[in-house]
Amino acid sequence: MKRTHALTLSLLTFSLALAALWMAPRAAAGPAPGDAPQQNRSAPRSACSVEVADVVAPASPRVCDTPEVTVTMAVTCPPVLPVHLVIAVDRSKSIADPSVSQILKEIQQSAREVIDAIDFEAHPDNRVGVVSHGFRVTVETELTSQKSRALGAVNGIKYLASDLGEDPGKAVDKARQMLEDGRGAGSPIEIILLYGDGCDPSESGCEAAAKRAAAQADARGMAVMARCFKESDRETCATSYRQMASQANFYFESSGQLPNRVKEVANQGKALKLSALTLLERLAPGLAYVAASGRPAPQVTGQDLLFTFGEALPKQTLVARYRVGRGAEGTTALRINAATTGINVVDSLNRTAGPIAVPTRELTFGPCVVDTPTATASPTPVDTPTLEPTVPPSPTASPVASATPSATATRAATPTASPTVPPTATATPATVVAYLPVAMRFVCKPSDVHADVALVIDASSSMRDVSGGMAKIDAAKAAARAFIDVLDLGDDRAAVVAFNASASVPARLSADRGALGAAIDGIGTASGTRIDLALAAAESVLGEGAPRPGTNRVVVLLTDGRTDAGTDADALRAADVLKRAGVYIYTIGLGDDIDAGFLRTVASSPATYLQAPTAAQLADIYTHQIAGTLPCPGGVFWGGEGP
Structure with missing residues (x-):
């Protein structure tokens, strides 16, 4: 049985190209005036986490070994994400002046139904904010977890004769800033719901600014929904609100489906899971990947091993294995950490996390010690004693140790006496290996x-x-x-x-x-x-x-x-x-x-x-x-x- 075969558990990480490709076109819109601090000026990070185990067994393989590296990645996703919703209501003359239109009352009724669709008991951080807008934007309430406060803010919106027009881009910018400021360290589902009849036709550049504001919110992972009232005599729904919605089914010309659609988006936070995970191992110089040893099979480029995993459920553990070898004794790092290494994940909301850095570790490769065959018992000849002329011979010769099947018996050397030079037999000591075949039955290698x-x-x-x-x-x-x-x-x-x-x-x-x-x-x-x-x-x-x-x-x-x-x-x-x-x-x-x-x-x-x-x-x-x-x-x- 082999005694020094090594098992090495390790981990490296790398950056995920899929996430970069998804984010690239959305980030092209650029910053807007009054943007939030840098840490919140992107889509929320994935709320899923990965716990990595890195174990080496044994710590010091031999140079003739190819230790197996096993990387385990335990995925954890929260059971539910909080929902943050900002409702932006047009209070311009064409919508809110009761002498002209009753649309504001319909908006308030719809907004109340949407707020009712938010389950404030499902998560302690579920919150709703309300703004109203004409050419200026007024915060009726910041994000609040108190349902009654949100409802009161909606009910309190009134027509302002001093603010006749409408600039929906400013309203979306303000809603985005409120959502970014409300993130903290969390990863909420974020929704902007815009009510109105579109850009003021007399306001040059309004539609372009509105689309730019919506694109910036979308690039930050926010769902932009728009309910446009075509019955208004100043509506520009097709050229503004329709273009602002994050996707086609987020644009509405009636209010009936709004609560359900908001609820559908909110419920995406109740089934969160990983849609992709990648692991990049960059082996240290001097280490070599053993071909075809990886499970799953990695993409190999030089010293880089790229492992790709598909969908993973919450609390699932993903495992990557491979073998390495080294042709010389000594101590070496197992992996090289760099800006491009790490574990990166994409979840079912297309949110990303990573790279997750992993501490490096060292491996010490010792000499390749192999078993030597056990010698069979056989007698070893001993040196013949040298006779030197001395005093008259003694009647017996000095004994010399010799090999016999016994552990203690010896063979005596018989000297040859000279008739003219009486010798004394003096034995030269000899080193003798005595094999004990009987005793060897009780021990084993x-x-x-x-x-x-x-x-x-x-x-x-x-x-x-x-x-x-x-x-x-x-x-x-x-x-x-x-x-x-x-x-x-x-x-x-x-x-x-x-x-x-x-x-x-x-x-x-x-x-x-x-x-x-x-x-x-x-x-x-x-x-x-x-x-x-x-x-x-x-x-x-x-x-x-x-x-x-x-x-x-x-x-x-x-x-x-x-x-x-x-x-x-x-x-x-x-x-x-x-x-x-x-x-x-x-x-x-x-x-x-x-x-x-x-x-x-x-x-x-x-x-x-x-x-x-x-x-x-x-x-x-x-x-x-x-x-x-x-x-x-x-x-x-x-x-x-x-x-």
Whole structure:
């Protein structure tokens, strides 16, 4: 079994071209007098956020390894966005003078119905503002969350004889400024609703200014709606209001559909999700991407890896994987951060967020240490003692150590005596390697350790919760894949068992790395935590076929919770069946809502129970604390006794 295979979890980001293309034509209109501060002079940022997990396991791969990088991106979108609406009412003579027209009363009735369509209870920041306009603009009320105040402002609009004409562009500019000022740090749905009969025909340049004002509001993500009254004898609906609406169905010549259309736009904030996410990894010089290793397949340009994801639901976790290699020992950065790197998102409202910067990290590549073959026991010849002429010979020669099958026995050198020069046998010491074939049956090298492993993974609904920056089920999958990568598949085999209210076997014992990875990726979640059924399924899988000599059978059980009520005893009985069959059981408790005492009892020994306070620690537990300590056949570890 390989012992130093690396799993690296990392993240880089990049800028999103789709968002830039969408925004470019809208930004062309340029600034208007009295624009809001720079931070609010654009469309609201997406309210969706991305939490990134970056884990390396192990931290120091070998130069002969190609560590896998796994990037997890947990998407979160709020369940509802606030609605900010500004109603702009024409109070010019042709609309508001009761001696000329009754249109103002109709406008006030329609505006009240629109305000009624706003659910002020759905979000505490739902607000409505009201302005009236002729040639001048008057703020009847700033944005308010008090429905009664907004209704009172509408009801209080009156004809001003001193302000006869109409300039709708000024009204839209004022409404836009109010919305920009009201954003704060939020991302509300923003609507401008304009009532009137169009530009004053006598006002040169009014229509161009009005269209420019509407375009600026639209470029900032605001929906501009217009209700034009063609019954007015001074109407210019077709050349002004119709041109100001953000889209064709936002222009109205009757009031009946207005409340529903406003409600439709407001409800867009109740189903927010991501429509696109992109991830750019820029590898540091000296690192090389392993061809065809990326999932999903990235666009590769030099050191840049561009991953593209489509629609993502709120609370969904997206995962990108790939491998890297390095041809020399030493420490290097994994990624290079630059202005063009980052995670960028576009949501279902075409709002963007990013780039989201990710801290860099370093990787240290060590030497590629390989196992050396164990020498077979064979005697080693010893030096023949050198005889020197000295005093008359002694009756016996000095002993010299020699190699024999025994660890202590020696062979004595027999000197040859000279009849003329009486010698004394003086042995020159020799270094002798003594091999102990009997003792070697009780120890083994890491490369001798082979196993059939059942990876038993909790797939209960609580595993969808985020821990340590990633969903627990995604962390479990990444750690399981890392474990598969350190197995010497062929000599080792693995199976995958998933459990919730029932147990399933996505993959039976196999040495097919791709099939095992696909089985892990395909695990879904549901309610329930039946550890007893999971252990029974593991026992069935490991019992298939004839036992392989010299191969351990191992269960690695991961759970983030407690067993379903009344099933503890069943789980302990299932664990006992495995232990009596010689199966080693490791248990991992994820998080703090676990029964540590119960999991220690299920494990083969207290030493084979492990706890991961957060999901980010799982990969290290699988690849180091478990894969690095699997028992040798017969239960003896390299360098010590097994569990």
